[in-house]
Amino acid sequence: MPTGIAVTASILYNYVIETNDWFYYDTGTIQLMTPFGLRLRALRAERNLALKDMAAGLGVSAAYLSALEHGQRGRPNRRFVHRVCQYLGVIWDDAEELQRLADISHPRVTVDTAGLSPTATEFANLLAERIGDLPEETIARLLAEVKEDRAGA
8 A cells, every 4th residue: 555645646546446455544544435436536636626626616515525435425426427527627538437436336235136046145145244344355356256257248
């Protein structure tokens, strides 16, 4: 993990993408962010925008924007992501990537296993029950396997 006072959000975002380590350090505490929240903070930091200024420009409260960055709100809708892209001047591939990150950033996921095998239902329930206790390496390994299976399908 990069350390030091001068670590910027964009450096941190690149570190996270390369290592799949979604934790970041903030004044000595560890907080969890969603993929969208981390990228949003990196974009804001790259432009030297204060949270309250960006919130005002988007027409939302600073509390909402902070909660969105930290995964304490549901994933943003497409209209909000579009407003963010317009406000920050994000276009083309970067805008699509921001939308993709928003799509995978719901902090409270529901998994419907109706019609799936008993094994799939067991897996979903065990994962829901134990995900908070799993080491980050195990989560990264499972994520990589699911992504690999999706790419091969």
